[in-house]
Each structure stands twice: as structure tokens, then as C-alpha cells.
Amino acid sequence: MNNVLDIGTATGAQCRTLGAAGIRAVGLDLSEAMIATARNCRAKNVEYVVGSAYELPFEDAAFDAALLSLSLHEHSEEERTRMLMEALRVIRSNGYLMLAEYSKPAKTLIHLPWRIIQFIENLAGPEHRAGF
Incomplete structure (x- = not known):
């Protein structure tokens, strides 16, 4: 894998x-503030x-792989x-789509941790909930 898009x-x-592993990485985000923060952490x-x-x-x-981590x-x-x-669309036909995500658990005993995660995400504010 030579180049990866992080959506x-x-x-x-x-x-x-x-990048530290020698892979060309392109990070995309809708938030200019997040991209500015990312650019401040210079990396090869x-x-x-x-x-x-x-x-x-x-x-x-255009890419060997695309990554969506907690973005969906x-x-x-x-x-x-x-x-x-x-x-x-942007990954090659023999490329990889990598997903890291969580979803609401099916079992009722696990609902408390799920509610805690939702509560913490809500504390992040409206910008976070808007998808930034």
C-alpha cells in the first residue's frame, strides 16, 4: 500500500x-479548524x-486505500x-476500504456503556455532532 486517504x-x-510508516497519507476533513490543527503537527x-x-x-x-475511522x-x-x-470511487479496483466504527449494541446489558458514549459525544458540542 503506497497511499491512503483518511476521510x-x-x-x-x-x-x-x-506517514511515519512510509505510506503517503492524505487527510480530508470538512472542518478548516481541524485541518489547521493537523497541519501544525508536521509529518513526513x-x-x-x-x-x-x-x-x-x-x-x-487515486488511492490504494480509504480509511473512515469513527466517521459514519x-x-x-x-x-x-x-x-x-x-x-x-477514489480507491483502485484492487484497493482497500478500511472502516473503524461502533454501533448500538443489540443486547440490553450493553446499553449503559453505549449511553455513556452518546453522552460524552454530546458534550463535544454541536460542531462535533455536525460531522466535524
């Missing part, structure tokens, strides 16, 4: 890890772009589908 990069932690092999996960500003098949759960099913279709 919803936030502060760019995943990109810095990939890393580039950051402000843009929407719904309309990725890259050509078809706050969006509607329609929005998630758009994000995933865009991710698939």
Missing part, C-alpha cells in the same frame, strides 16, 4: 501514523485537504451510503 481525519493522528509523507466526504475532491482510483455513526443512512460510495 474525516480530524487532527490527523491516523495520517501521522501512516502527509498532506491535508479541506473537503466534503460526500464529494471527495480526488480523481477516480453520526450520519443518516443516506449520508453514510454517499460517503462509502465516494470512498469506493
Whole structure:
């Protein structure tokens, strides 16, 4: 794997890890503030772009892989589908789509930790809930 797109990069932690491993990483986030923070943490092999996960500003098949880490759960099913279709568009046919996400547990005994996670996310404020 030579180049990876991190969709919803936030502060760019995943990109810095990939860059340190010698992989070219491009981090994309809708928030200019997050991208500015990511750029302040200079790293080799890393580039950051402000843009929407719904309309990725890259050509078809531009990446070996796309990564969405905790970027889907706050969006509607329609929005998630758009994000995933865009991710698939920009990765090569033999590339990888990597997802790290959580969902509401099916078993009732596990609901308390789920509620705690939701509470913490709500404390992050409206900007976080808006998908930044």
C-alpha cells in the first residue's frame, strides 16, 4: 500500500501514523479548524485537504486505500451510503476500504456503556455532532 486517504481525519493522528510508516497519507476533513490543527503537527509523507466526504475532491482510483475511522455513526443512512460510495470511487479496483466504527449494541446489558458514549459525544458540542 503506497497511499491512503483518511476521510474525516480530524487532527490527523491516523495520517501521522501512516506517514511515519512510509505510506503517503492524505487527510480530508470538512472542518478548516481541524485541518489547521493537523497541519501544525508536521509529518513526513502527509498532506491535508479541506473537503466534503460526500464529494471527495480526488480523481477516480487515486488511492490504494480509504480509511473512515469513527466517521459514519453520526450520519443518516443516506449520508453514510454517499460517503462509502465516494470512498469506493477514489480507491483502485484492487484497493482497500478500511472502516473503524461502533454501533448500538443489540443486547440490553450493553446499553449503559453505549449511553455513556452518546453522552460524552454530546458534550463535544454541536460542531462535533455536525460531522466535524
